Amino acid sequence: MPGHRCPGCDVAMERVDYSTADAAGATARARIDDPRESGTLGVGGKTYLEAYLCADCGLVRFYAD
Ligand SMILES: [Zn+2]
Structure with missing residues (x-):
């Protein structure tokens, strides 16, 4: 599921x-x-779970895609 965005930076997160x-x-x-x-x-x-990283701030989130 593409399109997860960092809530702090509002940039696309990468798996x-x-x-x-x-x-x-x-x-x-x-x-x-x-x-x-x-x-x-x-x-x-x-x-x-899939891990998504924000390259700007380093936030990692898990999604059950
Ligand atoms: Zn971020």
């Missing part, structure tokens, strides 16, 4: 890669229990 790692060093992406009826992007109502 950036991110990952988390567990103790074994395995990387994974964050996900949520999607409450939306149309939340079929993930298995079992799980939806992965």
Whole structure:
């Protein structure tokens, strides 16, 4: 879903890669229990989060696109 804008700078935010790692060093992406009826992007109502960065101020937001 393009078009996320920084609330402080009012510029377009760009999607950036991110990952988390567990103790074994395995990387994974964050996900949520999607409450939306149309939340079929993930298995079992799980939806992965996309990270968006404002290059001007460094704000990062997660969106369940
Ligand atoms: Zn900004």
